[in-house]
Amino acid sequence: MLSVPPSSSSLKVQVFDKDTFSADDSMGEAEVAIQPLISAASAFGNIGISGTMQIGKWLATSDNALVRDSVINLIDGQVRQDVLLKLQNVESGELDLELEWVPLDQ
Numbered sequence: 001m002l003s004v005p006p007s008s009s010s011l012k013v014q015v016f017d018k019d020t021f022s023a024d025d026s027m028g029e030a031e032v033a034i035q036p037l038i039s040a041a042s043a044f045g046n047i048g049i050s051g052t053m054q055i056g057k058w059l060a061t062s063d064n065a066l067v068r069d070s071v072i073n074l075i076d077g078q079v080r081q082d083v084l085l086k087l088q089n090v091e092s093g094e095l096d097l098e099l100e101w102v103p104l105d106q
Helices: 035-044
Strands: 010-016 026-033 052-058 070-075 078-086 094-101
Touching (some): 026 094, 035 052, 035 078
Antiparallel strands (some): 070 078, 078 094
């Protein structure tokens, strides 16, 4: 779990391998815009709907590292976002994340 101030705009993720007898190697990095998730959670996070409803989308463009559009869903009252990112500063690689908004009062 990660505490995120409302003014945050992105989360930088660095990926490393795990080496037993030598230093871990960088596998790349990616930056996730979290403002779309924060905005959707602020608007829909407390409405108590069961089932699944799409409440937002972050579009893949040449200006971001998204492999495909990232959909934000309200699933049984929980705000979740699936994100597939191209790793940066590496020849190739992708990072698949599932983000879930959890209010601090829970």
